[in-house]
Amino acid sequence: MKSRNYAALSVIGALALTACSGGTGAKDTNTSASGGADATTIKLVAAEYSKDNTKAFWDAFAKTYKEKYGYTLEVNVISWDNLDQQSSTMIQNNQAPDILNLNAYASYAKDGLLYSGDEVLPAAVKSDILGAFQKSGTYQGKFYGFPDLSSARAFFYNTDLFAEAGIAAAPKTWAELEDAAAKITAKGHVGYAMPLGPEEAQGEFSMWLFNNGGDWKKDGAWTINSSENVDTLNFMKSLADKKLTQNNPAKTNRADAFDLFKSGKAGMVVGFSPLAGALDKDGKVKYAVAPMPTKADGGTPQTFGVTDYLMAFKKSNNQKAVQAFYELYYSKDQINTFIEKEGFLPVTTTGLEYFSKNDKLKVYLDTLPNAHLTPTDDPTWDKVKLAVQQNLGAALTGDPKAVLDKLQQTASNGG
Amino acid sequence: MHPLVALAWLFPALTLIVGVVLLPAIMLVSASRSSYSITGLRLGEAGGENYRNVLTHPDLGTVLSNTLIWVVAVVVLTIVISLGLAQFLVKQFPGRRFVRWAVIVPWAASLVITSQLFVLLYDYNYGLINHVLTTVGLIDTPIDFLGDDRFTMASMVVVGVFVSLPFTIFVIIAGLNAIPDDVMEAAVVDGASPWQRWRRVTLPLLRPAMLVATVLNTIYVFNSFPIVYTLNDRNPGFTHDTTITFMYKLAFKSQEKDVGMSAAAGVINVVLILLVVVVYLRIANWREETR
Numbered sequence: 001m002k003s004r005n006y007a008a009l010s011v012i013g014a015l016a017l018t019a020c021s022g023g024t025g026a027k028d029t030n031t032s033a034s035g036g037a038d039a040t041t042i043k044l045v046a047a048e049y050s051k052d053n054t055k056a057f058w059d060a061f062a063k064t065y066k067e068k069y070g071y072t073l074e075v076n077v078i079s080w081d082n083l084d085q086q087s088s089t090m091i092q093n094n095q096a097p098d099i100l101n102l103n104a105y106a107s108y109a110k111d112g113l114l115y116s117g118d119e120v121l122p123a124a125v126k127s128d129i130l131g132a133f134q135k136s137g138t139y140q141g142k143f144y145g146f147p148d149l150s151s152a153r154a155f156f157y158n159t160d161l162f163a164e165a166g167i168a169a170a171p172k173t174w175a176e177l178e179d180a181a182a183k184i185t186a187k188g189h190v191g192y193a194m195p196l197g198p199e200e201a202q203g204e205f206s207m208w209l210f211n212n213g214g215d216w217k218k219d220g221a222w223t224i225n226s227s228e229n230v231d232t233l234n235f236m237k238s239l240a241d242k243k244l245t246q247n248n249p250a251k252t253n254r255a256d257a258f259d260l261f262k263s264g265k266a267g268m269v270v271g272f273s274p275l276a277g278a279l280d281k282d283g284k285v286k287y288a289v290a291p292m293p294t295k296a297d298g299g300t301p302q303t304f305g306v307t308d309y310l311m312a313f314k315k316s317n318n319q320k321a322v323q324a325f326y327e328l329y330y331s332k333d334q335i336n337t338f339i340e341k342e343g344f345l346p347v348t349t350t351g352l353e354y355f356s357k358n359d360k361l362k363v364y365l366d367t368l369p370n371a372h373l374t375p376t377d378d379p380t381w382d383k384v385k386l387a388v389q390q391n392l393g394a395a396l397t398g399d400p401k402a403v404l405d406k407l408q409q410t411a412s413n414g415g
Numbered sequence: 416m417h418p419l420v421a422l423a424w425l426f427p428a429l430t431l432i433v434g435v436v437l438l439p440a441i442m443l444v445s446a447s448r449s450s451y452s453i454t455g456l457r458l459g460e461a462g463g464e465n466y467r468n469v470l471t472h473p474d475l476g477t478v479l480s481n482t483l484i485w486v487v488a489v490v491v492l493t494i495v496i497s498l499g500l501a502q503f504l505v506k507q508f509p510g511r512r513f514v515r516w517a518v519i520v521p522w523a524a525s526l527v528i529t530s531q532l533f534v535l536l537y538d539y540n541y542g543l544i545n546h547v548l549t550t551v552g553l554i555d556t557p558i559d560f561l562g563d564d565r566f567t568m569a570s571m572v573v574v575g576v577f578v579s580l581p582f583t584i585f586v587i588i589a590g591l592n593a594i595p596d597d598v599m600e601a602a603v604v605d606g607a608s609p610w611q612r613w614r615r616v617t618l619p620l621l622r623p624a625m626l627v628a629t630v631l632n633t634i635y636v637f638n639s640f641p642i643v644y645t646l647n648d649r650n651p652g653f654t655h656d657t658t659i660t661f662m663y664k665l666a667f668k669s670q671e672k673d674v675g676m677s678a679a680a681g682v683i684n685v686v687l688i689l690l691v692v693v694v695y696l697r698i699a700n701w702r703e704e705t706r
Binding site: 084085087088089090091092107108110111113197198199201246247248250251252253256260263265379382383384386387389390391392393394410 | 446451452453454455456457539540541559561562563648649650651666667668669670674
């Protein structure tokens with residue numbers, strides 16, 4: 001009797017556990033409203049930039065939105081870790097939100113899911129958005145990727161470690177950077193923290209390649225394996241080979257590299273304004289921010305800019321409510337408050353003016369209008385980015401040219 | 416009795432089976448035969464394309480052998496260690512209740528939290544394990560437990576064993592408690608040595624408990640996502656992925672980013688684990704056990 005129970009238990013357990021392991025949802029019923037009346041409630045899926053501020057901002061925003069326009073905004077704040085997965089699941093189930101906040105948009109535009117700027121964006125708002133972001137938000141001649149905020153990378157260095165190693169000023173060229181890294185490493189610290197792990201490999205590499213005159217794509221053609229980019233990756237590999245970086249850079253994620261810098265162990269890192277915010281809050285590490293060194297002597301430092309998007313999903317009857325959403329979001333009070341609270345950078349001309357009062361942001365703001373972005377306007381990039389994240393690290397233990405050749409091929413084949 | 420009365424009694428169980436087991440399974444199969452855009456939008460029928468793509472994936476071999484090593488290592492180590500610990504925990508000693516409670520803790524904690532904790536313990540720069548090993552003088556430079564390909568799988572197996580122990584120990588304790596005292600007394604009277612008593616009496620009588628522990632652990636470990644995913648998140652590609660994290664990455668992280676392909680991998684997973692369980696039960700001769 002007893003042993004029969006055991007056997008039955010194992011069979012039931014087997015069924016239950018295997019069934020639970022599946023569950024990538026498929027079709028579900030469409031719950032979006034239909035019929036003639038305008039939607040009175042729209043749903044926002046927003047990315048969580050910070051635990052403290054994001055939810056608070058959107059909740060307050062929803063309140064104002066209701067008071068001003070009479071529509072209800074259903075706010076869902078989701079962490080970056082889960083955002084891709086959740087948005088994909090929503091779309092699979094025909095339950096797309098009305099507004100989605102994400103770091104990509106082109107694939108959604110390609111699938112014909114989005115409203116273009118002409119349909120939902122007030123004209124004054126469009127002309128206020130900085131040129132670089134208008135360009136990155138335009139797919140096939142139409143503006144779909146409305147930027148919510150931006151960030152630009154800059155070069156962070158630990159002034160205490162620089163003093164200890166006897167380095168007078170921030171490096172201006174790659175050779176000086178290598179020299180500084182060697183001196184800091186000789187003192188038993190990490191010279192340069194290089195995160196080429198899967199979290200954000202494309203960001204780190206972008207910052208380097210832009211400062212060697214390279215790019216991901218030039219004049220409509222992919223240039224991932226251009227000679228500049230191969231040079232760049234070779235140089236990064238040489239830093240790693242000479243042990244001037246932290247241990248195992250190919251498998252270090254950005255968050256871990258930032259932790260090294262925040263704990264005062266690393267001399268240099270490529271960071272952005274939220275890192276500065278965190279460092280100021282801790283008050284533990286003395287640091288300074290400078291433009292990224294260039295390969296060539298006397299080169300103009302380039303910066304890598306990132307923007308995230310607030311895209312609008314086409315549904316019957318939601319157009320008016322969505323329009324109202326953008327009108328409110330891009331009003332100075334709202335967008336600048338949001339960006340300021342989260343510690344990011346503006347995306348509009350009026351925003352640039354507003355933030356120029358803050359001296360700390362000067363180093364970023366000066367470079368922002370000319371920032372280089374990754375080719376987010378090409379849906380292929382959405383896949384190339386993933387390929388870069390998963391494969392770039394291999395260059396540090398293998399052949400950089402071969403890795404880039406393969407990525408170039410992936411991109412040319414359309415992802 | 417009217418047959419409908421029986422149906423009424425069965426209704427809750429049937430709803431559960433249909434809702435929790437059958438429906439998701441049907442959805443999974445239908446997703447695996449559809450083609451999806453990177454955004455998750457269903458584009459149309461795909462036929463067997465997704466299955467072909469999974470089966471010809473260049474990393475499939477690595478993933479399968481990782482899965483095999485992962486499951487066998489974790490399950491075998493768990494059972495062996497549990498056998499020892501369970502023997503100890505059935506003995507009477509002061510504070511036994513407390514120790515038994517302590518054993519449950521890793522089971523009660525969320526797997527993600529436990530995994531994250533081990534990420535911190537294993538850390539190259541600040542990790543306690545490296546700190547202890549270097550202080551004691553066993554190693555000169557820290558070991559990159561999670562980034563160094565030679566250590567990654569072993570580091571994951573340690574965590575896998577750690578979280579599988581509580582359940583297994585308690586199953587075996589239950590099995591040990593079910594062994595009748597008179598059998599053991601008879602063995603003592605017949606002059607069996609302690610080793611003989613354990614090998615010839617305890618172990619055979621533990622067979623049903625071990626069977627359950629092995630089957631459930633195999634399924635559980637095979638399907639374990641948080642440990643492999645959390646400890647392996649710094650490593651690019653699929654070098655240390657098992658079929659479960661492979662399935663997840665196909666849908667959301669890898670350059671394929673294809674829900675359909677991921678669903679196909681999911682179906683293959685279910686088939687695989689059912690096959691393993693059936694083969695194991697055959698080998699273990701479970702029909703005999705249930706008589």
